[in-house]
Amino acid sequence: MLPDIDKLSLAEQVAQMVLVRASGFLFDHQIQYPVWEPQAATLQHWVQDLGVGGVILLGASAGELAIRIQQLQNWAKIPLLISADIEEGVGQRFEGATWFPPPMALAAIFRKDQKLGLHYAEKMGAITAKEALAIGINWVLAPVVDVNNNPDNPVINVRAFGETPDEVSQLACAFIRGAKTHPVLTTAKHFPGHGDTAVDSHLHLPVIPHSTNRLVEVELPPFAAAIASGVDTVMSAHLLIPSWDEELPATLSQKILTGQLRQKLGFEGLITTDALVMGAIANGYGANEAPVMAVEAGADILLMPVDPEGAINAVCAAVESGRISRARIRESVERIWQAKSKVSLEPVSPTNFVERTAQNDALNTTAEILQQSQIIHGSLPLVLEKVITARKLNHDSPADFRNLIVVDDIFLCDFLNKLAPAITLPNQMGYKTQIIDCQTLAISNLEAHHPTLLQMFIRGNPFRSSAGLTKAAEDLFKKLLTSKDLQAFVLYGSPYVMQQFIPLLGAEIPGIFSYGQMPAAQDSALRTLFGM
Numbered sequence: 001m002l003p004d005i006d007k008l009s010l011a012e013q014v015a016q017m018v019l020v021r022a023s024g025f026l027f028d029h030q031i032q033y034p035v036w037e038p039q040a041a042t043l044q045h046w047v048q049d050l051g052v053g054g055v056i057l058l059g060a061s062a063g064e065l066a067i068r069i070q071q072l073q074n075w076a077k078i079p080l081l082i083s084a085d086i087e088e089g090v091g092q093r094f095e096g097a098t099w100f101p102p103p104m105a106l107a108a109i110f111r112k113d114q115k116l117g118l119h120y121a122e123k124m125g126a127i128t129a130k131e132a133l134a135i136g137i138n139w140v141l142a143p144v145v146d147v148n149n150n151p152d153n154p155v156i157n158v159r160a161f162g163e164t165p166d167e168v169s170q171l172a173c174a175f176i177r178g179a180k181t182h183p184v185l186t187t188a189k190h191f192p193g194h195g196d197t198a199v200d201s202h203l204h205l206p207v208i209p210h211s212t213n214r215l216v217e218v219e220l221p222p223f224a225a226a227i228a229s230g231v232d233t234v235m236s237a238h239l240l241i242p243s244w245d246e247e248l249p250a251t252l253s254q255k256i257l258t259g260q261l262r263q264k265l266g267f268e269g270l271i272t273t274d275a276l277v278m279g280a281i282a283n284g285y286g287a288n289e290a291p292v293m294a295v296e297a298g299a300d301i302l303l304m305p306v307d308p309e310g311a312i313n314a315v316c317a318a319v320e321s322g323r324i325s326r327a328r329i330r331e332s333v334e335r336i337w338q339a340k341s342k343v344s345l346e347p348v349s350p351t352n353f354v355e356r357t358a359q360n361d362a363l364n365t366t367a368e369i370l371q372q373s374q375i376i377h378g379s380l381p382l383v384l385e386k387v388i389t390a391r392k393l394n395h396d397s398p399a400d401f402r403n404l405i406v407v408d409d410i411f412l413c414d415f416l417n418k419l420a421p422a423i424t425l426p427n428q429m430g431y432k433t434q435i436i437d438c439q440t441l442a443i444s445n446l447e448a449h450h451p452t453l454l455q456m457f458i459r460g461n462p463f464r465s466s467a468g469l470t471k472a473a474e475d476l477f478k479k480l481l482t483s484k485d486l487q488a489f490v491l492y493g494s495p496y497v498m499q500q501f502i503p504l505l506g507a508e509i510p511g512i513f514s515y516g517q518m519p520a521a522q523d524s525a526l527r528t529l530f531g532m
Contacts, residue, residue: 002340003078005333010326013333014315016053017295019083019272020046021304024060024068024094032059036277036304046308047075053336054081054139056304062096062135069136079340081185083139087159089124089362090131091518097131098362100124102459103144104495105373105515106171107162112372118174120369121161125178125186127362132184138343139185141235143172145222146195151496156194157460158494158515165218169225176229183343188226190237190274191261192250193219197239205249205280207240215243224265232339233270234261236299238280248297251281252290257298270335272301282306288314295324300332363520370516370524375495377502377511381531382488401487402450403431404480406473407457410437415457421522422455429530438470451487452480456501457517459493477501490525492517 005013023030023037031037037058038046046052055072057065069082084093091099106124110117125143132140147168148160161171172188179186192215197206210219223234236251244260245253251273261267273294276282281290287306292314294302305311318324403426407413416422416435423433431453438458456473480486481504489511491498498513505511512529514521526532 002337005330005337008333010316010319010329011312012051013329014312014319015051016078016336017300017302017315017329017332018050018052018291018305018308018312019054019056019081019301019303020052020308021275021277022055022057022068022072024057024065026060026064026068026071030059043072044075047072047080048077050309050312051077052080052308053078053301054083056083056085056141057137058084058093060094062090062094062131065094065137066135073136081139081336081340081343082137083141083185084132084137085141086128086132086137087142087144089128089366090135090137094135097135098127098359098366099516099518099520100128100366101369101373101514101516101518101521102158103161103171103175104148104158105369107160107167108373108375108495108515109369110162110167110171114170116372118170120365120372121171121174122178123365124369125175126181127178127365129179129182129184129186131362133182133344137184139187139233140179141187141189142179143175143186143188143226144190145169145172145188145226146190146193146237147218147222148195149218150196151499153195153197154460155197156190157496159460160195161222165221168222172222173225173229176226176231180230185232185270185339185343187233187235187272188223188231189235190239191223191234192237192239192241192244192256193223194237194239195219205238205240205284207242210241210243212243215241220265223261227265227267227269231269232342233272233301234267235272235274235303236294238274238278248293249280251276251299252285252293252297254297262298268335270300270339271298273299273303275304276302276311277304277306287311291315292318292324295328295332300335366520367524370514370521373515374525374528375498375502375513376528377489377505377513378507378509380510380512380528382510382529400450401429401431402452402485403427403433403455404452404476405433405435405455405457406476407435407437408470410435413457415517415519415522420519421526425523425526425530425532426453438472446476446479448483448485450485452485453488453490454480454486455490455492455522456497457492458497459517474500477504481505488529490514490529492521492525 021036028039089100090097144159146156148156161168245255250256288310291302291311491513512525514525
């Protein structure tokens with residue numbers, strides 16, 4: 001039961017507008033991002049004493065997360081919104097749940113068969129929502145409705161549903177339809193469109209130089225479609241758009257959040273900022289000033305302020321000084337109450353995830369999307385015995401077969417471990433695995449005369465600026481071609497990188513591209529490659 005808003009103090013009302021970041025793990029020593037994720041005592045203070053309105057979670061298994069969410073809801077006097085960035089399914093962030101290929105894989109299917117692409121998008125939304133609710137997540141921070149029309153985009157990239165307004169609009173709306181079959185909130189992000197930038201807003205403030213006409217033609221249609229489909233929340237982008245506001249980024253701009261989103265597009269739901277700790281905002285505006293400016297601009301939810309308690313105090317001070325009206329705060333809290341009334345706010349049992357999810361259906365859907373979106377080059381399958389025979393004809397003795405795996409950062413690969421199919425399946429075929437990352441790759445140290453299965457994991461990753469093909473990866477690829485050691489090639493991740501690699505392959509070298517990087521994608525690609 002939600003309390004009467006008028007019975008809450010100003011500080012309690014403002015606190016409801018704040019969502020804080022927390023680790024999904026239960027213990028302090030498990031915290032993976034200490035700069036962003038508070039220790040348990042601080043988190044409990046924010047939830048129990050300050051009364052923040054919600055939490056955004058990352059890390060842990062789905063089962064552990066159910067316990068964590070139960071703990072958080074027990075601390076809270078007012079039920080919490082529990083959110084997560086689960087654009088590729090709950091399993092993208094929380095182990096054990098379903099991890100789908102990225103949304104752009106659906107665009108590849110949609111272009112061949114629109115009906116099938118929409119079917120998978122709707123199922124993806126429904127399964128994501130169902131699994132989220134089973135562990136206590138009631139706010140799905142998806143879908144991304146940015147139109148990714150810049151191949152060098154390091155932050156959106158394959159997170160987008162496509163490269164044109166039409167395919168993004170249709171697929172995102174299908175995802176929303178699927179998710180709305182369960183009582184969760186959905187989120188269209190990042191308004192007014194983060195698709196045409198080569199700058200990562202986690203680090204710096206991108207500038208979108210386009211005219212109003214261009215924004216209306218390309219960036220805005222998916223947001224308008226999502227709003228018409230009943231999306232519950234819209235997330236702002238940390239972008240400077242001079243044609244709309246020459247001074248302030250969208251997140252802090254009244255001209256954009258209120259003028260464009262509320263008034264021109266007619267959106268009546270919750271407006272949430274993107275994370276206020278991101279460099280595009282945190283580096284240019286004060287930790288406590290940015291939240292005040294976001295509220296002035298029209299934001300209802302302050303996501304991940306640098307200092308949650310300081311942000312609450314700063315907004316309260318702005319109200320008391322007359323800079324922000326009390327009516328403005330009440331408007332946001334009323335929208336938050338409307339949102340909370342739509343969703344399940346009850347603590348859940350950790351056993352719910354197993355009992356309430358249809359894992360077989362989810363796994364089959366994932367496998368089908370992977371198969372339908374996979375791109376194949378050359379003749380398949382690669383038959384090991386034929387290759388060994390060919391090597392014997394060219395060498396006095398057969399060389400060791402090498403499974404060379406290239407990643408952009410070995411320490412951040414949640415899709416790779418000793419049981420990952422990228423390692424185990426080639427091992428079964430007689431390959432010896434070597435893992436290297438693009439940060440430390442030394443081409444000169446790579447031994448020649450080893451028939452090589454080359455597997456590369458390259459996609460756009462926020463904070464890591466790896467949307468494009470790194471020079472080291474390109475040099476390695478070309479060296480293996482020149483030495484004639486390249487036997488087969490698999491790329492997991494960015495289709496823009498694939499477009500740079502595949503044309504260099506001769507017809508005699510089989511290659512496979514997969515949008516997904518997770519174990520299911522590895523399994524699908526390699527079984528196709530080897531005819532297993």
